[in-house]
Amino acid sequence: MVYEFRLPDVGEGIAEGEVVKWLVKEGTEVNENQPLVEIMTDKVNVEIPSPKRGTILKLMAKEGQVVKVGEVLLAIGEKSEQSTQSTVPQIAQTPQTKPLPKSVSKEVSVTVSSEVKFPEKPHEVLATPATRKFARDLGVDILLVQATGAGGRITEQDVQRFKQLGRTTAQVAVQVTTPRGSEERIEFRGIRRKIAEHMMKSKEMTAQVTHVDEVDMTEIVQLREKAKISAEKRGLKLTYLPFIIKALVPALKQYPYLNATLDEEKAEIVLKRYYNIGIATDTEQGLVVPIVKDAEHKSITQLASEIEMLGEKARTGQLALDEVQGGTFTITNVGGIGGIFATPLINYPEVAILGLHKITKRPVVKDGQIAIRDMTYISLSFDHRVLDGAMAARFVTIIKQYLEDPKLLLLETD
Numbered sequence: 001m002v003y004e005f006r007l008p009d010v011g012e013g014i015a016e017g018e019v020v021k022w023l024v025k026e027g028t029e030v031n032e033n034q035p036l037v038e039i040m041t042d043k044v045n046v047e048i049p050s051p052k053r054g055t056i057l058k059l060m061a062k063e064g065q066v067v068k069v070g071e072v073l074l075a076i077g078e079k080s081e082q083s084t085q086s087t088v089p090q091i092a093q094t095p096q097t098k099p100l101p102k103s104v105s106k107e108v109s110v111t112v113s114s115e116v117k118f119p120e121k122p123h124e125v126l127a128t129p130a131t132r133k134f135a136r137d138l139g140v141d142i143l144l145v146q147a148t149g150a151g152g153r154i155t156e157q158d159v160q161r162f163k164q165l166g167r168t169t170a171q172v173a174v175q176v177t178t179p180r181g182s183e184e185r186i187e188f189r190g191i192r193r194k195i196a197e198h199m200m201k202s203k204e205m206t207a208q209v210t211h212v213d214e215v216d217m218t219e220i221v222q223l224r225e226k227a228k229i230s231a232e233k234r235g236l237k238l239t240y241l242p243f244i245i246k247a248l249v250p251a252l253k254q255y256p257y258l259n260a261t262l263d264e265e266k267a268e269i270v271l272k273r274y275y276n277i278g279i280a281t282d283t284e285q286g287l288v289v290p291i292v293k294d295a296e297h298k299s300i301t302q303l304a305s306e307i308e309m310l311g312e313k314a315r316t317g318q319l320a321l322d323e324v325q326g327g328t329f330t331i332t333n334v335g336g337i338g339g340i341f342a343t344p345l346i347n348y349p350e351v352a353i354l355g356l357h358k359i360t361k362r363p364v365v366k367d368g369q370i371a372i373r374d375m376t377y378i379s380l381s382f383d384h385r386v387l388d389g390a391m392a393a394r395f396v397t398i399i400k401q402y403l404e405d406p407k408l409l410l411l412e413t414d
Contacts, residue, residue, distance in 0.1 A: 003077060005076055007048070017039035220374075280330060340377060355378065357377045361373070361374055362375050
């Protein structure tokens with residue numbers, strides 16, 4: 001008997017995953033618990049084991065395809081059995097765009113006909129409250145609008161396009177020019193596509209504003225230089241991040257609206273009384289955000305050790321699902337690369353993110369005198385729906401006070 005193996009629920013809140021790599025082929029004999037496929041969820045690869053012994057009769061998804069939880073991944077059975085389209089439904093494929101001819105210039109006619117059938121009303125529509133209101137204001141039934149946004153989300157542009165077409169014929173001539181130089185096409189999949197979906201969701205779901213301030217890091221620089229010697233003897237790399245986290249936690253305690261999420265369905269702001277700090281990590285595959293759990297209970301060296309361990313796992317693709325879930329606030333650090341300051345995007349569903357930048361020596365006025373100090377900028381992007389600019393500015397001021405006077409950090413003796 002053919003057994004349809006469906007994508008299982010691999011973690012809390014995971015609704016779909018991307019097929020990264022098949023570990024078996026059709027016709028392969030597998031044992032129970034043998035790894036079948038690598039699935040990417042939340043930018044972490046998870047190996048899915050076989051639920052039973054048998055022969056792989058049919059692989060139902062291609063590498064790079066997104067599969068929803070509950071959809072059929074493959075069919076397992078006996079060698080004598082054959083899997084057919086009538087017994088095992090094929091997962092719908094996303095149509096691929098054919099490359100343009102190699103001609104230098106070509107006139108292309110694009111027609112949208114009134115004969116085109118619009119989709120029947122689906123059971124579920126993905127759209128933000130703002131987009132739904134926009135549709136209502138235009139008199140558009142959002143259930144009929146075709147989605148082009150990330151993850152099947154309907155955007156305001158989709159609604160506007162639907163309104164303009166009005167189920168009538170529209171024809172437009174498009175001049176398409178192919179450059180004479182060479183091109184390289186890279187598959188938009190894996191972590192890169194996951195990042196794109198996450199960033200678009202952040203922009204669509206939050207009202208983002210960025211507040212910037214400068215910080216005198218001279219005392220922290222000197223403290224770190226002294227502590228580095230002891231840390232190196234333990235085989236530990238001491239960066240500025242543990243000091244930043246130590247300054248961040250008391251600020252989050254004083255201003256809990258920065259350590260929160262917004263539950264729009266229940267119209268509630270959820271204040272988190274625990275502090276799981278995400279560290280945006282640059283890897284060859286793309287940006288990954290491992291989480292330092294319960295940061296308020298850890299010392300400088302404990303934080304340094306955990307940050308180093310999580311960073312290494314991120315760069316080698318060894319992070320577990322629970323190591324990238326459950327964050328309450330995120331730090332992104334581009335100081336080692338350069339630049340004056342940036343406006344980071346919120347790691348949704350969090351409501352704020354702190355950007356760290358390059359520390360440079362420059363002349364400043366201190367105690368009425370010009371002095372050379374180690375200065376940096378920090379930028380806080382926040383969701384203006386949940387908090388206002390005044391609170392954000394006060395929050396950054398608390399962080400600044402702790403960094404400029406490290407004695408306030410109450411460092412533990414390591």
